Amino acid sequence: MERGIIVAFLQVKGGSGKSTLTQNLSVSFAHSNLKVKIVDCDIRQRTCSKWVSRRNEYHPEKPQVFSSIQVDDLRNSVVEDSKNYDVVIIDVQGSDSKSLRTSLLISDIVYIPFTPSQNDIEVIEEFCWLLEETHCQNNHRKTFYILNNCSVHYLDQSISDAELFFQDYTHVLSPSQIKVYNRKVYKVASSEGFGVIEMNDLKSRIEILNLKKEVESYV
Template sequence: MIYTVGGIKGGSGKTTIATNLTVYLAKQGRDVILVDADDQESATDFTSFRHQSLEGELGYTAVKITGTELNSNVARLAKKYDDVVIDTGGRDTVSQRSALSVSHVYLVPFAPRSLDIWTLRKVENLIAEMSPFNPNLVCLTFINKADARGTYKEDTADLLRESQHVKFIDTPIGNRISFANAAASGLGVIEIKPTDEKAVSEITELYNGIQNALKTSTEKKRFTT
């Protein structure tokens, strides 16, 4: 599978999702490569921290690729690895569009307090523009950095459910300090000690939600054809 984590607006925790997904897949015995396609190089920094913490035993492969050649390079890498996870950052870039042209899944996290309906529409426009180049792309959105209190999460979920271009999966990721603590050491939240059971459960549910959405999409395509 080729997963792209992206969007239009910054601050929604895309690198956190990309790196935790990479670690989660690797822990399932998958041979994974993490592609940093963001000029800010946050995923590369994460891998550097991980290299120091684990004395070089990353558990996955990491590369930096950007620009128009990203799709051809990723297509080549996908033949060698079980999964490719691409972190594209929070802007509409050539790299993100190039990644979407070869991806199976497009993951768009939204932070409740930063959600703007115009931002969602920009994401929808991007998907509509890329659809002719990759009609089988499965586009999923979910809530990230959710507060435990307040109605922000519910209000955001209602807006996301209305989208015709991205499927909302109800697997929110909380705004937990354990994610920041793990990232500072280049670790996934499933690896840190003491274990944050709620954070581990959220990452697990997100992965299962993605797989269920993919299964549903595949079955729907078989039915319609």
């Protein structure tokens, strides 16, 4: 590939953890000596842009992650960025928006995060027609659902219930092999401008490094 890879974290509702995954994946690639840029399309919250500002201010010694806020002309902006960066990660606000639809058309890999609860996973029905409609316009795109904020309680059945639910939608998206659990370290790292691979928590580190490996396996 003569350009950088384009990854997007998308959802039609908030609270799925898109920005947290974006931040941590970007750090994992930056630690591989790659030039990484986050394109933050959520002009209201600007979660990733604020995190990048904290990181650059408080930890200039850490591998740098770049960012920009983008609303208009997302397609041309990201395509141009992919010529100058090894990895471009798009973080879109949790709603059905022009940015979300454009991301489906230009991304190499799309992750749709879901918290494994019935109310959250049922939004896939709203998402399905968008995925089907845009597939023919971007048929090289790999699209996955990823279970995020999973319960760490060993008796919790929500993960297996969610996986069973998604079996009816394998024609439009595949399961990520990675599950990200609800760990306090993710919130702490974000508030301090870190990625969890820079924190002293082995389980979260393994989750994110495995996510990075999964992305790399589809490049």
